[in-house]
Amino acid sequence: MKPHDDQPHAGSDDAASMAELLPCSLAQKRFWFLEQYSPANPSLNIATRWRMDGAVTDAAVEYAYRALIERHEILRTVFIERDGEPFQRVLDTVSSKISIVDLTRLQGAQRLEEAEKISAIDAQQSIDITRDIPVRMTMLRLDERCVMILLSMHHIASDGWSMGTLAHEFGTLVSSFMTGRDSVLEPLEMQFADFALWQADMLTSGAFDKDTAYWSSTLKALPYFEVPGDRPRPATLGSDCDFRxxxxxxxxxxxxxxxxxxxxxxxxxxxxxxxxxxxxxxxxxxxxxxxxxxxxxxDVLLEPLVGxxxxxxxxxxxxxxxxxxxxxxxxxxxxxxxxxxxxxxxxxxxxxxxxxxxxxxxxxxxxxxxxxxxxxxxxxxxxxxxxxxxxxxxxxxxxxxxxxxxxxxxxxxxxxxxxxxxxxxxxxxxxxxxxxxxxxxxxxxxxxKIDLGVLPGSHLTAAQAVPEAPQSSLSAAWPTTPQPASPIAVIPTQAALADLSSRIAQIWRDVLKVDEIDGATHFFEAGGHSLLALRMIARVNDLTGTRLPVATLFQSPTLAGFTASIANKTASAMAKQVTHIQAQGTKPPVIALNDGAVYHAIGRLLPDRPFIDLHMAGEGGALQTTKRTFDQFAADAVRLIKAAQPEGPYTLMGHCVFGSLAYEAAQQLRRQGDEVSLVVMLDTIAPGYVEDMPLHHKLTRRLILLKYAGRHFFELVGKVRNKEMSLAGMLFQYGFLRRSGLMRVLGRLQPEDQREYAAEDFAQVVFSNHLLDARRAHRCRPYAGDVVQFRANTAREGRLFDRGFGWARHIAGRYDVITVPSDHFNMMKEPAATVVAAHIVDRLDQVQKTAAQKQTMA
Structure with missing residues (x-):
């Protein structure tokens, strides 16, 4: 077996400044401690393996391995100690290669036997996380069309879910190399280090205080439960194991x-x-x-990550x-x-x-x-x-x-x-x-009644008295005839509706921390938001054995409606992307992009006018294809708009980057001959406004923002704790912060460090870097229609901070800029929601009146 002699080395610890180091999560700190206590302990590894059938070449495997390391920062991370505290250091590049073992010269049975031996040895080989990246791959070639892949990782950088993710992505990358196609893997919106940053800040925010009280009470006077062994317990247990x-x-x-x-x-x-x-x-x-x-x-944004x-x-x-x-x-x-x-x-x-x-x-x-x-x-x-x-x-x-x-x-x-x-x-x-x-x-x-007798003696060797016959250690009084089935089936029937509603109501009480829940209770009005919705859906999925899309809740947000939707589940792919926040009304709807929980308050304030939300990043949405232009993202939006409302007139709405997407979608609709009544933006910067500034202006703008660093940090922590912002939102902002290079400017990553978040620099919570990158490369074309821009009263205004966010030169129609009492993140909540909704109603009434006058004159 060729040794892993090309593994990267972190180099001198002293050479790494604090600006290059990222904090570890609590779980990583525990594994760091175990590594220090018992160096080279193979029990800290996760080893998995799979067989690949097909004309798999060495080059394809090498390509896929390198692509995974480039894609996931944690795979090119080493761990460095500073004053007894472990930190993560992400390496820009690594030269790690796979080990290749050719077993084709051995006979069939001997070949498989040797593969099993090598697999067992490889799984027991430790990984030096202070000098090497935490991943190792070996390929065993069994014949021309069959290889075995051995993947080992240190537990400090991975878990079981991550190994599944890596297997799927590895297969995808090998296939793309073999067929000569570009990889279809979606870009990652964040990395594991962003999660570690979030957790470090949450621990100092008081967000876990209630859980601390629960666990302290539940585990009070906790005995150390253990099953006595065949031998006295040694001072150090060791990692040798049997698997039965x-x-x-x-x-x-x-x-x-x-x-x-x-x-x-x-x-x-x-x-x-x-x-x-x-x-x-x-x-x-x-x-x-x-x-x-x-x-x-x-949180769904964590699902594709390795860590x-x-x-x-x-x-x-x-x-x-x-x-x-x-x-x-x-x-x-x-x-x-x-x-x-x-x-x-x-x-x-x-x-x-x-x-x-x-x-x-x-x-x-x-x-x-x-x-x-x-x-x-x-x-x-x-x-x-x-x-x-x-x-x-x-x-x-x-x-x-x-x-x-x-x-x-x-x-x-x-x-x-x-x-x-x-x-x-x-x-x-x-x-x-x-x-x-x-x-x-x-x-x-x-x-x-259960009558399982305690086995004699206090030492486990008494368990040898348990006979091999499976039933004989149990009381004969236990019935063997199955009892009638519970009314809760995998997909509940109408007859089980009342019982199902009761069970779901208890989940809502637990998730929402609200005692009074009945059929008319509205999830979002009772304090719910997108993150809590995901938690609740997960628990309901466990209860019913189904896999409900979160759109089910947005479409039926009352307990009675939600329960009925489960009992009569008919979800389709489009239902996962089109949500009717407010379905009542005879007037043309308002169509918003891209978070129903965010827009809910505004949608409820529009009388006699439906409010539709389009989930662009949902299953089947725009994010399934990489390297897209902003025009292509807008074309995806138009497709969904047409599905939700086949004919105009259209009113499109978007917050932050989604305001730009609504603008471009309106352009495409108008070019197709459709009528667009109004485009509504909330704190949306025009593409190119910042990008086209001279370099010294951009630097000046950034320095102005850095002057106010840290002002918003604890507000964000409070929003997460008070259920006003999702974990995804905060994580995504950390990803933006790191990728922008600001951490190197700030110098340290401690939770108490001041950090700058300018409102207009925030990326939309649930969208990806690819939309943001596409917008940076996009330039607006003139628009002949009407646009209204709502701006937060906390947004900066003056030199280098245009009040209209750089849009006025692009809009030939009417362009109004209205300031609302809010910061960037709460523009869709009260008191700003009432202001926004009132202006939308007023503008659309004016549009309707003008259209009626034109029709009369005609």
Whole structure:
């Protein structure tokens, strides 16, 4: 195997100024600490592998690997210590290459055996994150049309979701190279370092205070739950592990799948209840503590990123009085639901708050972990190549016992990765038998009382008394006949509407922090916004087993309407992009781009006039194609406009960069012969206004803005905390800040540093850099129609800051500039919303009156 001798080196730590360093997230700091405590520990790796079938060349694989490193900053990041604190340093370029091993000279069986050996060795090779980038790739060539790809990453820079993302993008890039086409990967709107910046600021803002109180109360006097081992616990546990598997038979697997309907609970909740019950039997303890991981990607803008987003949640089950199977599952489900409702609270912060005794032979707070795995790497077919997911090689033990449940082709697997320092493999096998026994007992009955006896003795070797027969360790009183199905099905029927409404109402109470919820409750009027909408939709998806588009909520924002929409789901691709915020009215609608939650207040203030929002970045939207011109983005907007309103007259509206998009869409509509009554802009700078300034003017303008650095920072933190701005909004602004180079000017990245955010420099929350880049290259053509511009009264005005944002020279029609009492971000809320809506109504009434007069004269 060729060594990785071309890995980049960070060079001297002293050479890196603080301006080049970015803070680490809390989870990264924990892995940094583990790395320092146990250098070269392979258990800190994530290793995955997949097979690629097709005429895959070495050059294609090398190209795809380099493209991934260029695309994701975290893949070309090294970690540097300053005064005991780790920081991230993103390298501009790296020279890392893949290792290529040719196994084609070996015979078939020997070839596969050697591939398995190399895979196991590669997974155990550590990564020096202080000198090397945190990713390593090896290609094993099995024959001319088959290769195996081994991808290893340090956990400080990745998680399971990230490995799935990398697999998909790698296949896409290999295919594009082989077919000679440009890559179709969408550009990234932010990078992981932006998330770390956001988290650092949120921790100092008080945003997590309520969750701190919840977890402090819930985990008060938390015992350290552990399953006694076959050997005394060593001072340092080590990473040597065993991996044991037990496959459920097909009838049991099918019964487990069906139990989701019967209990009205998720598979995770049912499996967790069974595991907790088996652990109670093993230890005799009623207070059972299990850790689990959540994706940590509640905002859709985080989904395509690579990085360490996962967070650990502690599940504390009280099994003193478990009752019958249904009561146990529902009780455990409630515990899980309460914990997951606070899943964003950083585990590392929780450890600091609870401050448990430190013991390096134990993980903080918990020793048993459980994950129900939904494969993040799926077999995919690309043009010219197939990517097939392969089981991962273990990298080493992180916990005493790490339980998995995963569905493979042969059925559901119960699996456990155990610390070899504590447990024999035979003991772990018997634990899996007991877990299977408990699971069968739960899913075969719901109302009979649980009578699972505690196994004799306090030492785990007593588990050897558990017989191999799956049912014999359980009370014979447990029924084997399935109970009638719960009315909550995967897609609820009309008969289940009342029960479904009750369950969703509870989710709304949790998400909105509002006690009084009924059928007439309007999600946004009750304090909801786009980020909370995404959280709520995710929980409803877990409840119903469906995948609802967030547009469902915008179209039916009351509890009654939303519930009915789920029960009669008929969502289409267009419904994901066209939202009727206000559907009532006989007058021509106002069409806005591009965030229904933002425009909601204005839409409700327009009497007898529908208000439509177009989600340009939605599924099937403009962002699915890269390297687009601004005209092309506008053409996409026109397509959606026509779908929402086939004929004019049109009134188009946009905030910030979307105001420019509305202007260009109006141009195209008019060229097609359509009537455009009005274009409404909110704090929108004309393309070219800043770009065409002489360099010294641009620098002067920037210095003026920097003079007021930091004024808006804590206001933004407050908006996120008060549910007035989404996490996406704040993250996107950090991405803009870093890419603009201002951090190098400011010199340091501490949360207390002052930072400048000029209102007109903010990018629209939910759109991408490609639209912004396209606008910078775009230049306006003269427009003969009417335009009204609303500007925030906090926007600067004077030399280099035109009151009309540079539009007057482009507009041949009437151009009004109206100042509203607001900053850039609250122009669509009160009191500014009333001013904006009143002017829109007045202007459109004037347009209608003029049109009527012309018709009369004709």
């Amino acid at each position: 598997i037990r496959v459920l038979d097909q009838p049991t697997g099918e019964q487990f799948d069906a139990s989701v309907v019967r209990f009205g609970q998720t598979q995770f909740n049912i499996a967790s209840a069974a595991l907790a019950l088996s652990l109670k039997a093993l230890t005799g303890q009623n207070d059972v503590v299990i850790g689990t991981q959540v994706a940590g990607r509640d 360490l987003f996962i967070n650990t949640v502690i599940l504390r089950f009280d099994l003193a009085a478990v009752g019958n199977a249904r009561e146990l599952v529902e009780k455990c489900g409630a515990t899980i639901g309460d914990a997951l409702a606070r899943r964003q609270y950083p585990f590392e912060q929780l450890v600091q708050v609870l401050n448990p005794p430190r013991d390096m032979s134990r993980t903080p707070l918990y020793s048993v972990n459980f994950t129900l795995i939904r494969p993040v790497i799926r077999s995919e077919r690309f043009d010219g190549v197939d990517l097939v997911s392969l089981p991962s090689q273990p990298t080493g033990a992180q916990y005493d016992l790490l339980f998995f449940m995963v569905k493979r082709a042969e059925g559901w697997r119960l699996a456990c990765e155990s610390s070899r320092a504590l447990y024999d493999a035979a003991t772990v096998d018997r634990i899996l038998v007991l877990w299977e026994c408990a699971l069968k007992a739960l899913i075969s009955g719901t109302d009979a």
